[in-house]
Amino acid sequence: MSALAVLAQVPVTQPEFTIDILVVFGVVLFALVLFITERLPIDVTAILLIVVLVVLEPWTGIDPSTGISGFANDATITVLAMLILSGGIARTGLVQELGHRMASYAGDSVHKQLFATVLATSPVSGFLNNTPVVALLVPVVTDVANRGNTSPSKLLIPLSYASQMGGMLTLIGTSTNLLASDVSARLGEEYPELHGFSMFEFTQLGAVVVVVGSLYLIFVGHYLLPERVPPRADYLEEYDIGDYIADVAVVPGSPLVDATVGDAAESLGAEADIVQIIREGDRSIAPYQDVHLGEGDILVVRTDRDAITALEDAEGVEPVGYPDSAVDLSPADGGIVTELVIALDSRLVGERLDPEGFREEFGAAVLGLRRRGALIGERIVGKRLDVGDTLLVQAPSDTLDRLSRRDDVIVTREPPRSEYRADKAPVAVAIMVGVVAVATLEIYPILVSALAGVVAMVVTGVLDPNELYDAVEWDIIFLLAGVIPLGIALEQSGAAAYLAFLVVQTAGVLPTLAVLWLFYIVTGLITEVISNNASVVLMIPVAAAAAAGIGANPFAFVMAVTFAASTAFLGPIGYQTNLFVYGPGGYRFGDYFRIGAPLQLILSVVTVLGIAVIWGV
Secondary structure (H helix, E strand, O other), rough: HHHHHOOOOOOOOOOOOOOHHHHHHHHHHHHHHHHHHHHHHHHHHHHHHHHHHHOHHHHHHOHHHHHHHHHHHHHHHHHHHHHHHHHHHOOHHHHHHHHHHHHOOOOOOOOHHHHHHHHHHHHHHHHOOHHHHHHHHHHHHHHHHHHOOOOOOHHHHHOOOOOOOOOOOOOOOHHHHHHHHHHHHHHHOOOOOOOOOOOOOOHHHHHHHHHHHHHHHHHHHHOOOOOOOOOOOOHHHHHHHOOOOEEEEOOOOOOOOOOOOHHHHHHHHHEEEEEEEEEOOOOEEEEOOOOEOOOEEEEEEEEOOOHHHHHOOOOOOOEEOOOOOOOOOOOOOEEEEEEEEEEOOOOOOOOEOOOOHHHHHHOOOOEEEEEEEEEEEEOOOOOOOOOOOOOEEEEOOOHHHHHOOOOEEEEOOOOOOOOOOOHHHHHHHHHHHHHHHHHOOOOOOHHHHHHHHHHHHHHOOOOOOOOOOOOOOOOHHHHHHHHHHHHHHHHHOHHHHHHHHHHHHHHHOHHHHHHHHHHHHHHHHHHHHOOHHHHHHHHHHHHHHHHHHHHOOEEEEEEEEHHHHOOOOOOOOOHHHHOOOOOOOOHHHHHHHHHHHHHHHHHHHHHHHHHHHHOOO
């Protein structure tokens, strides 16, 4: 039956457009602008939304207690607990080991490599937060590509997409699912068809999405991806380091004799960074600021093109190497050149790049910077860092090993020896199975079982107590806390009902299935410019009200919004895992759309038809 026929039977009256609705729409527009422009960090934006909603309480209806209710919301606390549980699994090295085993047979076949990538990622992402899963597998998949003489560009976007699809296998696969479940449960008071999701409520549909999407990625998608990064890429060539590196020698009688590296860097200019010292044939990588220099020391300096020419006139040094000459940054002591991706909850986000400070904290020298596919060659010093930015660094092997265990950065190549708590892997898996089983059997809610699992992780030694806080992506927690009261304001003010009325009027000539598909598409497009959690909060109340207005099943519409928000394939911004592979894959913005648009279209049809078959419309 078409929505037009239903409208003839169900009276739909236009809600009154009140000042309250106007104010809430203004707040939503304000939030959208901040999310899209990224003028403020996402967690700061969320806090600001709480303040704005409470200040405008006479119109939004959000008092201080409701404003901060997001911090005590079941979804927020459950997401926090699940992030910690995912961190516990990560500490055991189980995900990496799974990736290695699945990739061991891949060889040089792209199809086998893609199959291994998808199979190692999707099922795991159904039970662990997919963000750390991708972070852990980026170096594994890159190594698989290089060993098989395949461009990493062919595998890394599929890695991200597979994790998103896998997140739709269970309730705990993504924070979006948990938030959608909470919103659906809250709306159940108004729409009897709605309720909170059970653990495996949509696993059947999620499995169909994973299978269809995986077949596309394995047999079609890789043909649409260009080889942006060649196999076993020479990072120095890829980042054009030769244009920015020069060797200068400390001459006899130089004021730099017995001076420190810090003094020399200051003397050579603000853009200069000493990345190595060569002394009697031995190279010192990423020397600390308090290291003293001697006569005849050769300083390997990373600076700008213009500043390189100025080194000829620098006091106390003389050039011995020029950009035209071959760059040799590979020391004999096993130092490694690799890429570091700025992680989602990194303390570096929003900070200006200070190579000296970076070297002191991380023990690595910064050689280059790539942002959203574009190489930034000139003046990297002072650039404000953002999530997904990729730094080319050189570090000693032992330093790289320590970096791989930090939460601030993702190392895109595996360290020579990683220290995991492998002996705790069976315990960690048993705890996770227990959490899922208790929630599935409805002995206790997922909130309680997840928190109990966190305690068990600490008691059994899977996690140290101080690692609990490092495992949490706090910007996601603050985002949830901020958008939840925004969703409440949207519902209580009547703004959601008013938007739903407009949808019903404009979609009245379409079949119900087409209206459901439109909600999927619109949610997917909105997710590309704001966060997936924010799009769920904004769209689910509207979708439920619109479904009720045309006599359709509100739960079907809630499912469409949930699936669309958790599968963002059109660009690198819509989902954090897409950002993680941006730099290592050498991608450009259009690469995501080239492979993602057909996938999004295919899954929109598959998902909507699946919803119609399983739950009815």
